[in-house]
Amino acid sequence: MTPTTSTAPALTDPAATDSAVQPHVTADGRQIGGVLMDMRNITLRFGGVVAIKDISFDIREGEIRAIIGPNGAGKSSMMNVMSGFYVPQEGEVWFRGQRRPQMKPYEVARLGIARTFQNIALFDGMSVLDNIMTGRLTMMKSSLLEQALWWGRAEREETWHREKVEKIIDFLEIQNIRKTPVGRLPYGLKKRVELARALAAEPKLLMLDEPMAGMNVEEKEDMSRFILDVNDEFGTTIALIEHDMGVVMDLSDRVVVMDYGRKIGDGTPDQIRSNQQVIDAYLGVAHD
Amino acid sequence: MLYREAGDFKTSYREDSQTFPLRLDRWGYYATLAVAFLVIPLVINDYWANAVLVPFLVYSIAALGLNILTGYAGQVSLGTGGFMAVGAYATYKLSTSFPDISILIHILLAGGITAVVGMLFGLPSLRIKGFYLAVATLAAQFFLVWLFNKVPWFYNYSASGQITAPERTVLGWFVTGPQTSAPAKYLVCLVFAVGLAWIARNLTRGTVGRKWMAIRDMDIAAEIIGVNPLTAKLTAFAVSSFFVGVAGALFFSVYLGAAEVGEAFGINKSFLILFMVIIGGLGSIFGSFAGAAFLVLLPVLLKNVLVGTLGWPTDLAAHIELMIVGALIVVFLIVEPHGLAQLWRLTKEKLRLWPFPH
Amino acid sequence: MEQFLYAAEVVVNGLMAGVMYALVALGFVLIYKASGVFNYAQGVMALFAALTLVGLQNGQVPFAHMINATFGTHLDTFGWTLPAIVAIALTALVMVGLAIAIEKLVLKHLVNQVPIILFMATIGLAWFLEGLGDVMWGADIKMLDVGVPKGASEALMTVTEQWTGYGFYIDRLDIWAAAIAAMLVAALMVFSQYTKQGRALRAVADDHQAALSVGISLRFIWVLVWSIAGFVALVAGIMWGSKSGVQFSLSLIALKALPVLMLGGFTSIPGAIVGGLIIGVGEKLFEFYVGPLVGGATENWFAYVLALIFLVFRPQGLFGEKIIERV
Secondary structure, eight states: OOOOOOOOOOOOOTTOOOOOOOOOEOSSSSEEEEEEEEEEEEEEEEEEEEEEEEEEOOOOOOOOEEEEETTTTHHHHHHHHHTTTSSSSSSEETTTTTTTTTTHHHHHHTEEEOOOSSSSOOOTTTBBHHHHHHHTGGGGGOOHHHHHHHHHHHHHHHHHHHHHHHHHHHHTGGGGGGGGGGSSOOOOHHHHHHHHHHHHHHOOOEEEEEEETOOHHHHHHHHHHHHHHHHHHHEEEEEEOSSSSHHHHHHOOOOEEEEEEEEEEEHHHHHHHHHHIIIIIIIIOOOO | OOOOOOOOOOOOOHHHHHOOOOOHHHHHHHHHHHHIIIHHHHHHOIIIIIIIIIIHHHHHHHHHIIIIIIIITTTSOOHHHHHHHHHHHHHHHHHOOTTTHHHHHHHHHHHHHHHHHHHHHHHGGTTTEEEEEEHHHHHHHHHHHHHHHGGGGGGGTTSSSSSOOOOOOTTTEEHHHHHHHHHHHHEEEHHHHHHHHHHHHHHSSSSHHHHHHHHHHHHHHHHTTTOOOHHHHHHHHHOOOHHHHHHHHHIIIIIEEEEHHHHHHSSHHHHHHHHHHHHTTTTTTTHHHHHHHHHHHHHHIIIIIIIIISSOOHHHHHHHHHHHHHHHHHHHHHHHHHHHHHHHHHHHHHHHTTTOOO | EEEEEEHHHHHHHHHHHHHHHHHHHHHHHHHHHHHHHTTTTTTHHHHHHHHHHHHHTTOOOHHHHHHHHOOOOOOOOOOOOOOHHHHHHHHHHHHHHHHHHHHTTTGGTTTOOOOOHHHHHHHHHHHHHHHHHHHHSSSSOOOSSSSOOOSSSSSHHHHHHHHHOOOOOBBBHHHHHHHEEEHHHHHHHHHHHHSSHHHHHHHHHHHHHHHHHOOOOOOHHHHHHHHHHHHHHHHHHHHHHHHOSSSHHHHHHHHHHHHHHHHOTOOHHHHHHHHHHHHHHHHHHHHHHHHHHHTTTTTHHHHHHHHHHHHOOTTTTSSOOOOOOOO
């Protein structure tokens, strides 16, 4: 399956404001809805170092949105702001039409935002199955007493969520390793388990931090297919950071380009390809 | 050829997540329980109860508690002795103040009180991690021991500063005090140990267990996927302290009968329990029992060999014991950080393939 | 005025005790900086060093107790006494030997383990050393005298008497301890700044990987740093031992170095010293003012609780670097 996400006519104007972009259907039949997350004038500083400078962009329901840029451009910091791990000094994060107040990361997770990490952040001492089950922790309702006695909701919940998780295990084709401790898995599979854990949360917004970093061609193809399938089958909105330009251009509907903490481009892959500033800052320098 | 999983199919997720998925393991478990409840009480004598079985059961409970905190939730505590003291003194105060209420309820309440104290000392775990926290728990250890030593209210102003368990019965049998029989002591501890192990197993295989392990393995990632570190860590401290408190209550009221806080619940007690957890296996219920058994039996064995057979003085034997235990800790951490439980798993793994290992 | 002078005396004595804590804390910091190991056994090392020193000085037969028990002999001493300086030198050699043994038997096998595993290993080590010390030299309380002056400093008492009308009681041993600790710190600073080994040590402390890649032997550094820590333990053992005899409680007193470190931060030598002084003064003052109200002996826990409360508000300690978490 060749990922050829079309360029929607409504998006041809790179300067188009959010309200000007109407919900539409892509050429391959996916629904793109209204604005899901809106980052407004985000500035993030560490001491005197400015990691992100006054960046705004939005993510629309159902789309695959990529953030690219050279090393140190501030992409991961941006993702950390989106997931509430870093608190920006200036700017606002709007999610599902509401301004998100300052929250702890675990509260952000409960809003329906799940993510993967650049350097895999799985729980090494637990099995694949338990790792994926942790993705559903926010939905578990049974009390400590019920769990202690394995009674009432505790047992029902366990079975119910296990069924859901098994579907994801089937979807990502990792049935044979479900009882294996994560620490023993090879890199590529770990990345897949991490995706499974994020998916298990049934997120409104799925954020992938370099999902294909360090993978070989075959693994990259697998991962691309999974990302597209997730977007296609569950209609999950995806924001991803990626280094591999080819992959990004093939996968995403719209791309934000960052360099030295600033936004230097925003638009469809085709627009980005022809954006001189982007070519200078990113493609011309870092492309190999 | 005997230990097999072939043909032992699971048809539901419920069956798959049970404690002993293999039929043979399940039978082994039931057989052990049957022997523990039906056979041992008939044959137990005072020596076996006092030297081996009762301390084994009590320490198992304490080790379970510490294992929940350290092995599952990844928070190292050196305050176990102090928390056991809370359980002991709470039982003492409760049972002397309300003599009409069953001692069993007092013991459970003592666990609850210890849970509250444990949560209090667990609060700093939100800000400090690793061995910073381990050292901070020493504050609990030293402060609590000092408190029970210096505030006479806790030992009912007795002249010796000791606490002595009042005589109490359950179903007409003495369970505390000098008239308690060996089977009664053993059975009380056994009921608590088995019940609490079952609870520990339930907690660690479900939601809260996964939260603890997530915090243990990578706390930042855990928070980002939606685990509230505050509640996860505090429940770990509370549950762990409950277990430790019950262990302390039993240690004092059933096993010792009388206790002086510095003697019975000093810092070495904290280390002893920690060692049980390390040798038995971090993050393993079975390991908690195995570690307790190991460190209860080792001194008995050494004493029999060094003092009994070789005729060495007891203090020398005690010092040799220190060396052996210390060396064992290092050896286990180097060779098998998951302890006896992992060795047991590996043995079963081999057994599963035996006699055709390929 | 009277009350104030009492308090002042308490403070001065607290400062002196604080120096002793700092001395032990120094050993912790050295090992932690160079190898990332939080060495719980540092206190027991001080005890072990003191036991060995006394044993050598008095010509005790090592393992006499065990040999007698096994063979029915009546060994006790060789019948000589060694001059203090020789005994100290020999003990220092023993501590180097111990450092080599620890590196070979323990640390080498625990490379790349998480810090908390290493920490627990040093707890095991502490038990082992405690047992070993007792088996080698016997567990009875021993007097240690290497010629460090003891008793009240008459001169100081007279001077303060003249100035304030109240003679301060300060043990000469404490003054010596303070002076020796200061010299030790100065020597360590010089060592780490101006010698090749010292620079290697700082390099390792900064970045293990980078240090390895420029050809610094990590194993040598570990032996070196554990030897230095052994020497620091020896000095601490001498001071504590001269003050209150060589006995098990010495290793517990040494444990107080832990809260000192929590205050000062695990990686900072000045932090260890300042932390030691704060704890020393704090616990003496607390015992002086609050102790009588609550039954005394607050020194058992004050340091820990103070460090605990402090850490909640400043997790990195007084001088530690602020931790920025990353994912």
